[in-house]
Structure formats: C-alpha cells, structure tokens
Amino acid sequence: MISITGLKKTFNAGKPNEVIALQAVDLEIKQGEYLVVIGSNGSGKSTLLNLIAGSMLPTGGSVNIEGNDVSKLAEYQRSKWIARIFQNPLSGTAADLSIIDNFRLAALRTKSKNLIIGKTEQFKQLVKERIAALNMGLENKLDQPIGTLSGGQRQALTLLMSVMDECKILLLDEPTAALDPRSANNVLKIADDLIKQYKLTALLVTHNLRDAAVYGNRIIQMHEGQILKDISGAEKTHIQQNQLFEWFA
Amino acid sequence: MDFYITALIQGLCFGGIALGIYLSMKIFNIPDITTDGSYTLGGVVTGSLMTHHQSGFVIALAVIVSGAIAGALTGIIHTKLKINALLAGILVMTALYSVNLTILGRSNLPLLGLPGLFMSINFIADNPNQNALLISLIFVAAITLAIGYMLKTDFGIAMRATGNSEAMVRALGVNTDRMKIIGLAVANALTALSGYLVAQQQGFADISMGIGIVITGLGSVIIGETVINWLQITSVWLSLTLVLAGAIVFQLVLAFTLSIGVDANLLKLVTAAFVLVIVGLPRLTGRAA
Numbered sequence: 001m002i003s004i005t006g007l008k009k010t011f012n013a014g015k016p017n018e019v020i021a022l023q024a025v026d027l028e029i030k031q032g033e034y035l036v037v038i039g040s041n042g043s044g045k046s047t048l049l050n051l052i053a054g055s056m057l058p059t060g061g062s063v064n065i066e067g068n069d070v071s072k073l074a075e076y077q078r079s080k081w082i083a084r085i086f087q088n089p090l091s092g093t094a095a096d097l098s099i100i101d102n103f104r105l106a107a108l109r110t111k112s113k114n115l116i117i118g119k120t121e122q123f124k125q126l127v128k129e130r131i132a133a134l135n136m137g138l139e140n141k142l143d144q145p146i147g148t149l150s151g152g153q154r155q156a157l158t159l160l161m162s163v164m165d166e167c168k169i170l171l172l173d174e175p176t177a178a179l180d181p182r183s184a185n186n187v188l189k190i191a192d193d194l195i196k197q198y199k200l201t202a203l204l205v206t207h208n209l210r211d212a213a214v215y216g217n218r219i220i221q222m223h224e225g226q227i228l229k230d231i232s233g234a235e236k237t238h239i240q241q242n243q244l245f246e247w248f249a
Numbered sequence: 250m251d252f253y254i255t256a257l258i259q260g261l262c263f264g265g266i267a268l269g270i271y272l273s274m275k276i277f278n279i280p281d282i283t284t285d286g287s288y289t290l291g292g293v294v295t296g297s298l299m300t301h302h303q304s305g306f307v308i309a310l311a312v313i314v315s316g317a318i319a320g321a322l323t324g325i326i327h328t329k330l331k332i333n334a335l336l337a338g339i340l341v342m343t344a345l346y347s348v349n350l351t352i353l354g355r356s357n358l359p360l361l362g363l364p365g366l367f368m369s370i371n372f373i374a375d376n377p378n379q380n381a382l383l384i385s386l387i388f389v390a391a392i393t394l395a396i397g398y399m400l401k402t403d404f405g406i407a408m409r410a411t412g413n414s415e416a417m418v419r420a421l422g423v424n425t426d427r428m429k430i431i432g433l434a435v436a437n438a439l440t441a442l443s444g445y446l447v448a449q450q451q452g453f454a455d456i457s458m459g460i461g462i463v464i465t466g467l468g469s470v471i472i473g474e475t476v477i478n479w480l481q482i483t484s485v486w487l488s489l490t491l492v493l494a495g496a497i498v499f500q501l502v503l504a505f506t507l508s509i510g511v512d513a514n515l516l517k518l519v520t521a522a523f524v525l526v527i528v529g530l531p532r533l534t535g536r537a538a
Contacts, residue, residue, distance in 0.1 A: 053420070055416075055419070074419075074424070075419045075420065076419050076420075076421075076422050076423055076424050076425070077422075079419075079420060079421060079422030080422065082420075083420070084420040086416060086417075086420075090414070091414060091416040091417060092414075092416075092417050092420075093414060093417060094409070094410035094413035094414040094417060094418070095413055095414065096409070096413050097406065097409055097410055097413060098483065101406050101409070101410070102410075104403065104406055105403075105406050105407060105410055105418070105421055106421060108403055108407075108421070108422070109421045109422050110422060111422075113402075113403040113404045113406070113407040113423065114402065114403055114404055115399065115402045115403075115404050115405075116402055116403060117398075117401055117402050117403075118402070118403045119401075143483065145483065
C-alpha cells in the first residue's frame, strides 16, 4: 500500500543548526496494516508521518502509494488516498463552521468542490445516522458551530469525517495527546472500529505505550531518524506495555 | 429628507466594499487593503468607459474583471511569494495609483450628463433620488444574492473553512493558495463594484476617491459583526444582510454628523473616531467579546 524507500529529511541543510530528522528510511506498509510508531522526541516519527501526508517534502528518497510515486505531490493532492487526524483537535475541524458544513467538506475530500449546494436533506440524514452511531448525543446539533464542542467530541467527529469519503490510509498524529484519559480511550476505540470496518491502512504515532501495546498489528520504534525495532504478527499481539517500556531504557 | 435618502443610497453603494472586506477579513482572515486601490480602479474604469459611451453592461463587466485582477495579484503576491498580506495589499494599492491615473488620464473626470445606471430605468419618474435608491437597492440585492449563494455551495464551504482551519482544508484536498487568490479576487471585484456605483452616483471619477475608503468597509463590517456576535447568528444570508446594514448605518451616522454642523474637513477624523468607538465598545462593555 505504502512503500517508502531511502526516505531522507534534513532541516537547515548546510547551516550550523542542521538537523537530520530522517536518514534513509525504508518501510513497506501493507494493505490493512495498522502500524504503531513510537519513539522519543526528535526520533523522526512525526517527520515520517508528515512526509507521507505531504505537509513536508523529502530531501531524498521516495514515497509510493498504491504504486504511484507521490513524493512530489502537495498535501492536497494526496488527499485522494489519505485522511488525517491531527494532534490538535482544533486543526482537524473548522471551528466557526457548523457540524454539517464540516461533514460536507469531508465528504468531498477526494472530489472537487463545485458551485452547487450539496447540503441536501438526504445528506443531512446520512450524517445524522453516522453521528448517532457514536452515541454522543450530537446528532441533533448539526447546525451548531463545531467549535462549541469539546476536544474529545471534535476528535471523534474528525475520525468519522475521514470515512465520509473514500479513504484508504488513515494517519493519526498523536490524536489523543490533548485529551483526557476517558476521551482518549473513546477516540482510539472509534478509530480502531473504523479501521476494521473500512479495512483501512493506518498509521498511529503515539507516546502512550499502553495504547501502543493495545492497538495495531505492527509496531516500529524510531530512534535518531532510523527504524530501530519492527515487530508484527503474533509477537505484536502479545506484546506488553512493560516490554515496550524497556525499549526506551 | 432627501439628505438622508442620499446617505442611504451612499450606504448601499458602499455595500460592495463592506461585502468585500467581510469576505477577506472575516471569511479568509486576511487583512486586505488593496481596497483603496481597487475601489478607485472601479471608479476610473467606469468613468473612462462612460466617456467612451460604452453600454452599462460592458462597464460593469470591465469593472468586475479589473477589480478581480487587482485582488488576484495581491493574492498571488501573498501566497506564492509568501509576503505578508498587508504588505502585498499595500504594494498593489500603490501600484494601482499609477494605473488609475493612466486610465483616467487626469485627476478628475466629471460624468454629469452622461447616461449611467441611475438614469437607465425610471421606476419613479418624478423623483430621481428615490429612483436612484430603488436602483441601488436592486443592484446591491443582486450582488448579495450571488455572494450568499456562493457561500452556501460546496465551494463556499471550502472557502469559509480556509480562513478557519487551513491545515484541515489542505488535508481535505483543497489548494488553499488557489482558494485565497480566488477569494481576494472576488472581494476586490465587489470593492470595484462599489467604485462603479459611487462614481455614477456622485457624478465624477476622482483619483483620490479611494483614500481611506478601507475604513468605511471595516467600520461597516464591524458594525455588522457586533450584531452578528451579539445575537450569535450563524446564517449566511442574515450575516451578509447585517454587514450591508452596517454600511448603511455608517453612512447615516456620517450624514448626521454633517447635518449637526460638524466641519466637513473633520469628516475623516469623525470617521476614524466612530470606527474606534464601535471596535472598542464590545471590548469595554462585555468581557465575552
């Protein structure tokens, strides 16, 4: 699904404050894989995610999605494959727009936004049903600005928005870092359900080792811009939080 | 009475600027001061084409296109060269002064006696002032309907989201640079339409007609915004209508100031003070704002 070869990223190249964030990373992510990425601060995990999303362009190497070289494509051009959940719940939604407007835009992620009115009654009904399935009591607040909701509610809705349109890859960039433990749990459960239901290929960057142990079917540890450990299959399923903790020793 | 009707017409004529500023400042979150230049551009294009006896339709179209080009230039400078929006606006505004002077050929061009928009249809034959009021009302209503419809469409939702959460909009497949360029083009086309109306209403095009006009737009938007925030309005139509109402209130206040005998030379000072009061009032009275 995603095939990364020799991916490099250097910030401030040639200057005294040069930082090598990624040094020639090779990574093959198969369809349906739920990859958890852990690593200390500055290990390059966010850079890896940003390079896949296209919000940064690589210094060298390439990113292929379904056989297409997307290394040079801008973020908005990669959106036909990729949906993204940000660390900051405020980034994933447009605060002043109503819930229904946010969903309408999300439903057009892979399509062009034309001069037609797409918020039909039928569309509203569809959104209502999807939101009702979250059991958060938000289905009757469709016309409320999404900014009036809590961070957890917004993050949950952002997840739901990502599957409003055809989605193959879901990038989760520390989606629960700004949430309380209960909301965080809830958001990751919703993500897990959606990934299974829609058979998505997903990538979760997290600092929470408990989440890293519980979720996903493959885990990698990044260190100084390289992949240090890569574990999948049964070994990942049985991995414990304290084992992961020892990786950082 | 006629005095206030004229103020009312003027308020409607400035509706284009108000809607333009609303679009750039409130929807796109970009402080755009190309306004001074694009408003004058609208006026001088109108003036020079009227003296060349072009039809009203052609003139309006030329005004829209020229305003849009000015706005798009600011947008391109801002997004492609990554220059601060304020500076980009100032650059284009400054350059437009020479462009405007070249188009006009001199600093002032009287248009009296030429058949313009306000004489095109006679709804109320015996009262030209009321007739002009009706025509400007229809004209501004048509613009508002067009902009309101645009903001309700899928494209419009993407526009509104661009000023709100750029990271999200990019992740949802929108080229935000292109969106901002289009947005500024539309905003300045609206501003130029104000120049089109005002030049015809006052009967001349003048090279300095746009100096400080951005404050008129800002003041109108802020009056509208105050009410929008106060009543927590989310409807697009109502918001646009309130912004227009803001433009009218603004002109009525200025007319009132003149009528109580304030020196016309102090008008800009009064304008600035009035805008300051509107901006400051919500902050002083309620912590909520």
